[in-house]
Amino acid sequence: MAGGNGQAKPYTLWGVQHSLYAGKARAYLIKKGVPYREVYPSHPDFQARIVSAVKSLVIPVLETPEGAIIQDTTDIIEHLQTRFPEPRMEPETPVQHAVSLLLDAFASEYMLPLAMHYRWSYRAEQEHFLRAEFGRAVHRGPDRAARLATGEQFMAYFAGFLPALGVTDETIPALEASYLELIEALDIHFQAHPYLLGGRPALADFGFMAPFFAHLGRDPVPASLTKKRAPNLYRWTERMNTAGFADGEFTDYPESYVADDAIPETLEAVLKRIFADWTPGLIAEAVCFNAWVQGEPAKPAGHLVSADGSRKVHPTLGGIAYPWRGVMMQRWSAPHVLWLFSRAAEAARGLEGDARDRFAALLARTGGTEAMQIRLARPMKRNDYALVLA
Ligand SMILES: N[C@@H](CCC(=O)N[C@@H](CS)C(=O)NCC(=O)O)C(=O)O
Structure with a gap:
């Protein structure tokens, strides 16, 4: 559609810099080269038009x-x-595509408690920054004190998520140890490759931007940790928010995925960490979901995936508990992860011939066989801005 000046009318990304999921959508728009403008939800149109359309107070929202x-x-x-097939930003080769979907699910959902932990457990050390950020999301205008005060109520709401996410005094040491191991493996990878699967970003990279940009790469406490321990990972967050695929650091690296549908050795090391830490919780999620689906009353297609029937940005089917890295992890289930995981699992189950063998061998080497055997009793899909049974 052309605007009054003859220019194409841009997309609008309703989002903020400190939002986990906006970081994923924004990087995609930048790398695709799609003309867009970002508008903060402090704009009156957000309440007036967007919240009522989406039926929740949530960002990011894309307006076409x-x-x-x-x-x-x-x-x-x-x-x-679909709208902009080129440049392509997902491998067409089968094993890389399945791995990319898997990494997207892991980073977009599993990493949420870690991102929230480093933001809210260290709140006192970064209070002023967080107040400014949450304030600017909702308050327009130059009154500094008023804006800082406005951020407070939203901060209390989000900080209150930690126990539901399994972040407690008991689990924090294990969570932090797991984080350091993961970012060490990613740091090694990003010294050898500009993106997760080679010379161009894939869905995996956009999934990783969710936790690693706004929280772990930008909030003062975790950004400092990530920069000190994993500077190549931090550098990748900058690369992901820069237009084009080329990077001055990798001038000889082709702007394509690794040849022959191969998975880089350094990414195998990342996958080992991922499967080791993710599998117990993923199995517990699937057991909880399957019990809910198969329980009474019977649930027709279109039924909201939600224990109490309410529409939530992060729906839950109740509490789950499982041993994890020497502690008992107790948290609310988060079925959204299963929706994303099942996209990867479906791609994996569709593999044939040589690709099927190569994927099975990759799983055997990286400890992923058990996770990929998970089966859901019913498929899910998104409908009318909510997660429902298909
Ligand atoms: N699954 C959604 C999650 C979006 C989301 O969680 N957005 C956060 C901000 S980063 C939010 O608005 N949360 C509001 C809430 O949890 O009530 C997506 O991928 O867009």
């Missing part, structure tokens, strides 16, 4: 030049992928 309103980063990316 034609007026369509899209929420959930997966739906946003799917829309942009």
Whole structure:
């Protein structure tokens, strides 16, 4: 659609810099080269038009030049992928595609407690920054004191998520140890490769931008840790927010995925860490979901995936508990992870011939066989801005 000046009307990304999921959508828009403008939810249109359309107070939301309103980063990316097929930003080769979807699910959902931990457990050390950020999300205008005060109520809401995410005094040492191991493996990878699967970003990279940009790469406490321990990972967050694929550091690296559908050795080391830490919780999620689906009353297609029937940005089916890295992890289930995981599992189950063998061998080497055997009793999908049974 053309605007009054003859220029194409841009997309609007309703988001903020300190939002986990906005970081994923924004990087996608930048790398695709899609003309867009970002608007903070402090703009009066957000309450007036966007919240009522989406039926929740949630960001990011993408508004298309034609007026369509899209929420959930997966739906946003799917829309942009279809609308702008080039440049392609997902491998067409089967094993890399399955791995990319898997990494997207891991980073977009599993990493949320870690990102929230480093933001809120260290709140006192970064209070002023967080107040400014949450304040600017909702308050327009130059009154500094008023804006800092406005951020407070939202901070209390988000900080209150920690126990539900399994972040407690008992689990924090194990969570932090797991984080350091993961970023060490990623740091080694990003010294050898500009993106997770080679010379161009994939869905995996956009999934990783969710936790690693706004929280772990930008909040003062975790950004400092990430920079000190994993500077190549930090540098990748900068690369992901820069237009184009080329990077001055990797001038001889082809702007394509690694040849022959191969998975880089350094990414195998990352996958080992991922499967080791993710599998227990993923199995517990699937057991909880399957029990809920198969329990009474029977649930028709379109039924909200939500224990109490309410519509939530992060729906839950109740509490889960499982041993994890020497502690008992107790948290609320988060079925959204299963929706994303099942996309990867479906791609993996569709592999044939040589690709199937190569993927099975990769799983055997990286400890992923058990996780990839998870089966859900019913598929899920997004409908009317919510997660429902298909
Ligand atoms: N699955 C959604 C999650 C979006 C999301 O959690 N957004 C956060 C900000 S980063 C939010 O608005 N949360 C509001 C809430 O949890 O009530 C997506 O991928 O877009």
